[in-house]
Amino acid sequence: MTAILEKTLYTGQTRTTGGRDGQGKSSDGELAVRLSPPGSGRPGTNPEQLLGVGWSACFIGALRRAGQAQSIRLPDDVAVAADIALGNTADGGFALAAKLTVELPGLATDDKARLVEAAHQLCPYSKATRGNIEVTFEIP
Template sequence: MSAKKLYTANVHTVGGREGAARSTDGQLDIRLSPPGTNRPGTNPEQLFAAGWSACFEGALGLAAREQGVALPADTAVDASVDLHYGTAEGYFLTARLDVSLPGLGDGVAARLIERAHETCPYSKMARSGIEASVALRNDAS
């Protein structure tokens, strides 16, 4: 059985951590700045944290529906993404989510979080990696 592609995000970035990124549909148009510089703009770590936390909250909603549980209106997911540098490893990321499900018992909340972590595409990527490729695009005529 093959997977059906549901969506492709296309973003063009110029200038790296001190540049800008814009999606082809114009919905994302941001300035980038290195972490900790207080310059205008965001950084890749913040973007990953926003993407993972949003995706995870969506997966929580699916898990709640599967289990016949009403997800609290004030459900929240806080994501932390840390950029590290080690002399042997070079640059690498670590990340964690803190999930708030007010009013749900610990057992129910734990089951929802576990199920969401099993199904969220960002969680899958964080656990197992992602199929990825890098290629040279030759724009020369």
């Protein structure tokens, strides 16, 4: 099922040249990154790292919204670490997999699990990847 936007809240605009050996910039000038292939040792970041940062930031926002809905106050030091893996598939193609480690210090184990599940349903990045890539969670 494809989600249809009822109202656009924001549109991020970027332009990338050169692929994994290029650069990417946002239209507002706030983002300018040099790109390099993973493991190349050359200066720059890669699309997997950028996806991890974006997804983690969005997921924290979804955790906050889930916390409000469940009357659970999130700790000030909430954090999400993302491991985005790029790999080969059996058919010779490429695919991604993700592991999100969600740090919610001071909360009860049951509360942590409920918040992560609710956030995974709310987060637009989670929705975009659901059913398309393997996603696992670690909740220490």
